[in-house]
Amino acid sequence: MISSFVGYFVVGVLLLYSGITQAQPEMEHHHHNDHHAMKMDETGMVMNENADKLPEDCSEIRREYQFEVTAGTEYAKPFPGTTFGFSDHQWQVEPCSRITVTFINQDRVRHQWMVHGLPKYLYDQGMFHMEAAGGHRQSGTFIVPSDDRTYLVHCDIAQHMEKGMKAQLVVGRGSGDLWSVPGVSATFERADETMPRWLWGAGLFCLMIAAGLVVVWKARISR
Numbered sequence: 001m002i003s004s005f006v007g008y009f010v011v012g013v014l015l016l017y018s019g020i021t022q023a024q025p026e027m028e029h030h031h032h033n034d035h036h037a038m039k040m041d042e043t044g045m046v047m048n049e050n051a052d053k054l055p056e057d058c059s060e061i062r063r064e065y066q067f068e069v070t071a072g073t074e075y076a077k078p079f080p081g082t083t084f085g086f087s088d089h090q091w092q093v094e095p096c097s098r099i100t101v102t103f104i105n106q107d108r109v110r111h112q113w114m115v116h117g118l119p120k121y122l123y124d125q126g127m128f129h130m131e132a133a134g135g136h137r138q139s140g141t142f143i144v145p146s147d148d149r150t151y152l153v154h155c156d157i158a159q160h161m162e163k164g165m166k167a168q169l170v171v172g173r174g175s176g177d178l179w180s181v182p183g184v185s186a187t188f189e190r191a192d193e194t195m196p197r198w199l200w201g202a203g204l205f206c207l208m209i210a211a212g213l214v215v216v217w218k219a220r221i222s223r
């Protein structure tokens, strides 16, 4: 009787633990210690801007794009479970394009528009990065390589990506949608989804305690 209770208890703890570990957002750490190709002032910064160096697989600039991206809490409204958002969560471009993004921050807190996975010989740490202080805008240009690829775009400020600031830049046919991009991969129930998983583990844990108490109570009665 006691050993089966211990068994349930261990299973309960394991389930609760797995619920907790799965609820942990994946974190990426970046070290911004390189100061070349960086513009910075009180309105924000632009890092690794590249308007003229061609990726080695491109013979010419195939197309020019100008995007205006607005960041703010109002763009989170269509997506339950999010707090922040971009005015668009997906941009489609041709390979070897030159892209100029004007990033407008409507919130009071600072926000970023950061692309990952670009060639490291052109972009330090493979990223192009803009940050706009609250109420400010930044503008920057970069050139994408020739391969079909989907690049992660996000705001790297703690918890902002998890709260909705995740997007994708699709070059050519792309390489598949990224996970939980609001309005794109339509699985932003993630915030809602992790809650029940937590509650489920916690609920089970309570149930185990209750079962244990019943066992102890019954044992006392039969004494």
Ligand SMILES: [Cu+2]
Pocket: 084, 110, 111, 112, 155, 156, 157, 160, 165
């Ligand atoms: Cu942000």
